[in-house]
Amino acid sequence: METKEFTIKWGMAIDLDKCTGCGACMVACQAENNLAPIADASNKIKVMNWITVYELSNGKPYPEHDVAYLPRPCQQCGHPPCVSVCPVIATDKNEEGGIVSQVTPRCIGCRYCMAACPYHARYFNWRDPVWPGGLEKALTPDVSVRPRGVVEKCTFCHHRWMAAKDKAIVEGRDPMDLPEGEYVTSCTEACPNGAITFGDLNNEEHEVAKLASSKYAHRLLERLGADTQVYYVSRREWVLRQLDNYLEDEKVKG
Amino acid sequence: MGKNYSLPADHELFPEGTSRCSLTKFSIWMGLVGAVALWGLYAAFRVLAEGLGVTGLDDYFGFGLWITFDLAVIALGAGAFFTGLLRYILNIDPLKNIINLTVIIGFICYSGAMLILVLDVGQPIRAWFGYWHANVHSMLTEVIFCITCYLIVLIIEYIPLILEQKQLNRIPVLHHLAHNLHVWMPLFAGIGAFLSTFHQGSLGGMYGVLFGRPYVLRDGFFIWPWTFFLFVISAVGSGPVFTVLIATLMEKMTGKKLVSWEIKSLMGKIAGAMLLVYLVFKFADTYAWAVDVLPRSGLTFDQNFYQTIYGKWLLWSELFLCGVVPCIILLTPKLRNTPALFYSAALLDCIGITINRYVFTVQALAMPVMPFDSWETYAPNWAEWGASALVLAYGAIILSLSYRYLPVFPQERALNATKSN
Numbered sequence: 001m002e003t004k005e006f007t008i009k010w011g012m013a014i015d016l017d018k019c020t021g022c023g024a025c026m027v028a029c030q031a032e033n034n035l036a037p038i039a040d041a042s043n044k045i046k047v048m049n050w051i052t053v054y055e056l057s058n059g060k061p062y063p064e065h066d067v068a069y070l071p072r073p074c075q076q077c078g079h080p081p082c083v084s085v086c087p088v089i090a091t092d093k094n095e096e097g098g099i100v101s102q103v104t105p106r107c108i109g110c111r112y113c114m115a116a117c118p119y120h121a122r123y124f125n126w127r128d129p130v131w132p133g134g135l136e137k138a139l140t141p142d143v144s145v146r147p148r149g150v151v152e153k154c155t156f157c158h159h160r161w162m163a164a165k166d167k168a169i170v171e172g173r174d175p176m177d178l179p180e181g182e183y184v185t186s187c188t189e190a191c192p193n194g195a196i197t198f199g200d201l202n203n204e205e206h207e208v209a210k211l212a213s214s215k216y217a218h219r220l221l222e223r224l225g226a227d228t229q230v231y232y233v234s235r236r237e238w239v240l241r242q243l244d245n246y247l248e249d250e251k252v253k254g
Numbered sequence: 255m256g257k258n259y260s261l262p263a264d265h266e267l268f269p270e271g272t273s274r275c276s277l278t279k280f281s282i283w284m285g286l287v288g289a290v291a292l293w294g295l296y297a298a299f300r301v302l303a304e305g306l307g308v309t310g311l312d313d314y315f316g317f318g319l320w321i322t323f324d325l326a327v328i329a330l331g332a333g334a335f336f337t338g339l340l341r342y343i344l345n346i347d348p349l350k351n352i353i354n355l356t357v358i359i360g361f362i363c364y365s366g367a368m369l370i371l372v373l374d375v376g377q378p379i380r381a382w383f384g385y386w387h388a389n390v391h392s393m394l395t396e397v398i399f400c401i402t403c404y405l406i407v408l409i410i411e412y413i414p415l416i417l418e419q420k421q422l423n424r425i426p427v428l429h430h431l432a433h434n435l436h437v438w439m440p441l442f443a444g445i446g447a448f449l450s451t452f453h454q455g456s457l458g459g460m461y462g463v464l465f466g467r468p469y470v471l472r473d474g475f476f477i478w479p480w481t482f483f484l485f486v487i488s489a490v491g492s493g494p495v496f497t498v499l500i501a502t503l504m505e506k507m508t509g510k511k512l513v514s515w516e517i518k519s520l521m522g523k524i525a526g527a528m529l530l531v532y533l534v535f536k537f538a539d540t541y542a543w544a545v546d547v548l549p550r551s552g553l554t555f556d557q558n559f560y561q562t563i564y565g566k567w568l569l570w571s572e573l574f575l576c577g578v579v580p581c582i583i584l585l586t587p588k589l590r591n592t593p594a595l596f597y598s599a600a601l602l603d604c605i606g607i608t609i610n611r612y613v614f615t616v617q618a619l620a621m622p623v624m625p626f627d628s629w630e631t632y633a634p635n636w637a638e639w640g641a642s643a644l645v646l647a648y649g650a651i652i653l654s655l656s657y658r659y660l661p662v663f664p665q666e667r668a669l670n671a672t673k674s675n
Contacts, residue, residue, distance in 0.1 A: 045630060046312040056626045070626065081466035087394040088383040108383050109306075109376015111316030112394050118466035118623035124316060124376065126307035148305040149376025221623060223552055224466055242625045245552030 003078035003227045008176065009098045010156055011201035011229040012188070013211035014071055016056075016239055018195035021069030025051050028190030029073075032157060034143045036129030048123040050074070050154035051187050058238045068239045070232065071196070073187065074121040074154035075220060076100050078227030082113035082122065090151075096176070098229055099156050107150040114151060118221055122153045156198075157185040180206050201229060218243045222253070269661040270420055272670075275508070280658060287650045294644020297637045301373045310635035317615045319634035320374045323642050325457055325611035327363040328401075329485070330604055332493030333521075334360020334408065335443075335450035340524065342443035351517045354415055354662045356497045361408040362652050366645035368405060373641050393459040400453030407446040411439065419660050451486055458485025461614045468551035469558055469618040472543065480539050481614075484532065491529035492607040494521040495584070495600035502597065504657060511669035512662075519590055522600065526584025529603060533577050540573070557621075560629040564617045568609055576606025 029035070029051045041047045051073040058066045080100050083093050090107040093100050114122040125148045131139070139145065142159035146152050164183035165175035180199050188198040199206035208231075211217055217231040218240050234240055241252045262268075262277045274280070300308050311318050337356040341349040372378045384398035417423060417432035455478065461470040462479025472479040498521045501513045544555050559566045583589045583599035590596055620630055656662055 043312060045314045046307075048313075054624075054626055081464065084389075084391045085394065085460070085463065087389055087392045087398055088380075088387040089389045090383075090387075106380075106383060106387060107377065108380045110374075110394065111376070112392075112460070114313065114316035115619060116464050116466055120313065120624075120627070123313050124306070126311075127305045147377075148307075151376075221466075223550070224468075224623075226466065245623075245625055247549060247552055247554065250552065 004093050004098065005078070006096050006098045007202065008096055009201040009229060010076070010161070010183075011098075011199070011208055011212065011231065012073065012156075012185075013197045013208045013217060013231040013233055015195045015197075015211075016068045016070055016232055016234040017236065018193045019053075019069045019071060019191075020193060021053050021055060022192065023053055024190045024192055025071050025187035025196065026053060028186040029154070031138075032140055032143070032186035033155075034139050034145050036131060036145070037135070038127075039130070046126060048125075048152075050121075050123070050152070052120075056239060056242050066236070066238070068234065068236065071187065072119060072121065072220070073156070073185075073230060074100060075119050075226065075228035075230045076156060078229065079225060081116040081118065081224075081226060085112045085116045087112070097156075097161060099158055099161075100153075101158075102151070102153050102155060104144065104146045104150045104152055109149040109151065111151060118224060118226075122151050124151050125149060160185065216240070218253070221245070264658075267419070267421060267659050269659070269666070271667045274658050280654070284651065284654065287647045287654070290643050291647035291651065294640045294642075294647060297640025298373055298644060301637055301641065302378075306374075306376060308635075308637045310633055310638060312632075314630045315616065315619050315632040317619060318632055319638040319642060320370045322608075322612045322615045323645070324367040324370050324374075325615060326608040327645070328367055328454065328457065329489040329607050329611060330493055330496040331360045331363025331367075332450065332454060332489035333495075333497035334363075334411075334493070335404070335446045336490040336493055336524075336528075337497070337521075338411070338443035339447040342440040343447065346520075348517055348520060351663070351665050352497060352501065352513055352521065354660075354664075355501055355513075356494075357408065357411045357415065358653060358656050358662065359497055359500055359649075361405075361412050362649040364401065364405045364408055366649060367401070369645055369648070370641060393456045393463060396456040397453050397460065400449045400456065404446060404449040404453065407442050407449060410435065410442050411446070414439075415656070415660050415662070454486045454489045455482040458482045458614075461618065464618075466623065467618050467621075468547060468553055468623065469621050470614055471547055471551070472539065473547070480535070480542075484535055484539060487528060487532040487535065488607050488610060491525055491532045492603050494525040494528075496604050498522065499597070499600050499604065500653070501663075504653070508657070510666065512666055514665055514669060515591075515593075517665075519596070522584045522590050522596055525600075525603065526581055526590070529577070529581045530585060533573075533581055536573065536577070540569075558617075560620065563631055564613075564620055564629070568613055568617070572606050572609040572613070576602045576609060580606070 026049050033050060035048050038047055051071055054070045054072060056068040056070055076099055078098065080093050083091050083100065087110065088106055088108055090103045091101060091113055095101060111124055114124060125146055128148045129145055142163065161183045164178055168175040168178060184198045188196040197208045197211055199208035201209050201212055203209055211233055212231040214233060216235050217233045219228045219231055220243050222244055232243055237252060246252065262274060264277050268274050333356040337349055337353055340346045341353050375381060384395060388395050414432040414435040417428045422428050423432065458481035459479055462472040462474060462481035465471050472481050474480045474482065498518045505512050548555060580599035580603040583595050616632055620632060622628055
């Protein structure tokens with residue numbers, strides 16, 4: 001399977017031992033990326049959250065009982081299952097930085113990409129977005145709102161990267177050599193525990209690259225071969241084991 | 255010449271030498287079907303006006319009843335291209351007695367599937383992007399290309415039948431047009447067979463390439479996963495008997511013999527032979543999936559099933575009750591020529607293929623791939639059922655009008671003359 005490589009590879013390392021499941025990342029993401037509130041959010045698999053926090057349990061009774069929380073943004077796969085299936089190239093892995101794009105004005109809403117993504121990172125606009133009580137005045141101006149009938153997903157706050165590059169160009173700096181921290185996603189910024197680290201996985205100076213190379217860092221469903229750009233860090237063996245499917249006699253890799 | 259008032263008011267439009275029920279009876283029937291269609295139209299209106307939020311679909315089940323319905327009717331509509339191939343390219347002459355019906359059913363199935371897709375696609379106005387921004391790597395692109403082109407072929411195949419309507423056929427230009435289209439029919443049958451084979455395959459390929467979904471992931475040959483070939487063969491293994499079932503249903507409703515038993519039996523034999531080929535590959539495929547695809551994905555066989563709703567009974571029913579059993583009946587002359595067994599086998603065959611399309615569409619999405627995720631269940635709501643009923647009603651209307659006014663069944667006169675003697 002071919003994996004697209006880029007000079008810069010934006011990635012994330014999420015420390016599952018630091019995440020408390022507070023959901024600040026989800027709220028920050030919703031506000032930053034203009035996700036419309038949903039009138040009836042009782043069906044949790046019909047609610048849009050580009051980043052969703054899952055609860056993991058070791059399944060043991062007290063006192064051995066243990067839980068972990070796993071925030072799941074789009075994994076920005078190097079070999080994305082969603083890109084090759086899209087009939088209209090409304091999603092692509094073709095831009096420096098390695099972020100999987102989503103071209104909502106081109107999406108026909110067939111939802112084949114949603115069927116292809118094993119991470120459930122893709123969401124459909126089931127109804128027209130409604131902004132109650134003048135909420136439209138608080139929209140992020142750099143992020144387009146989406147109509148009903150199209151699929152959308154986490155873009156690693158791509159507009160922030162554009163802004164950071166613009167700023168570097170104006171200041172006469174190389175936009176392809178941003179200092180660490182100049183471009184981070186809204187969820188990274190919002191996490192009160194610093195569980196999310198964002199940066200260039202190809203830049204050894206970046207903290208995220210160091211974390212990703214740790215023996216405690218695993219990727220989600222690695223054996224499927226999607227070659228994702230999000231790493232999960234935990235020192236708990238049972239947590240790492242739940243990041244992929246293992247047969248009973250198989251040991252956790254790493 | 256005085257008018258015969260005992261004949262239906264529209265009897266001048268009937269095919270030569272046939273009789274039909276009264277116009278009042280026909281109108282009542284059309285009214286009943288029309289009422290179902292109206293309900294479906296209301297559902298369609300709600301979906302188009304308010305969005306897909308009115309359906310039971312969600313972010314786990316982006317595909318549901320409609321895609322299952324589409325895949326099933328496209329497979330069952332395969333009688334059109336396969337019978338056309340056998341009749342016009344391989345010259346199996348007796349099939350001329352059922353070819354018209356296969357074309358009409360094919361047309362209904364494909365145009366009906368299109369109708370559903372208009373609702374199922376979130377932005378139907380952008381449907382042409384499939385051509386304009388085509389992604390040649392996507393199996394769905396091939397499906398879009400082939401289905402739209404094949405529907406055009408089916409329309410071309412349907413037109414001469416419409417032009418052969420008794421009154422229309424008296425107009426010289428239409429008579430000659432129909433005749434010339436018949437002359438060219440082997441060409442269209444060939445194009446139809448080519449297009450249909452590829453999109454039946456691509457529909458299967460759509461699932462087999464999903465490497466993020468071990469439930470449907472398959473290896474394959476060159477760019478085509480095994481599901482590509484399985485979907486083609488299963489379609490030709492069920493489409494012919496679906497046509498026979500529709501013909502028989504029409505016979506029951508009209509009280510007439512429309513297709514001779516020999517033709518039905520021949521269609522059953524053809525379907526049975528293709529079903530046998532399919533089952534050989536399907537068993538091999540299921541075995542390879544269980545011992546290779548699943549273990550390398552870190553999954554066991556049992557993890558692919560869940561309670562009753564997505565239980566193993568679906569797989570066993572598909573393989574044995576709706577696969578092996580009808581195959582044996584259809585291929586054993588003595589059993590095949592027992593009508594009750596024959597029709598049961600035909601029905602089981604069609605159910606088996608529908609189960610296959612259902613589990614590939616819905617169960618694949620219900621199954622959690624991330625270990626900490628859970629099984630989800632899906633039930634279609636009224637809007638999805640309504641739109642599906644609309645297509646069934648639409649099919650009934652097309653078939654009813656075609657039967658009443660077009661010379662669909664070449665054997666009808668002879669069979670019913672024999673019956674009255």
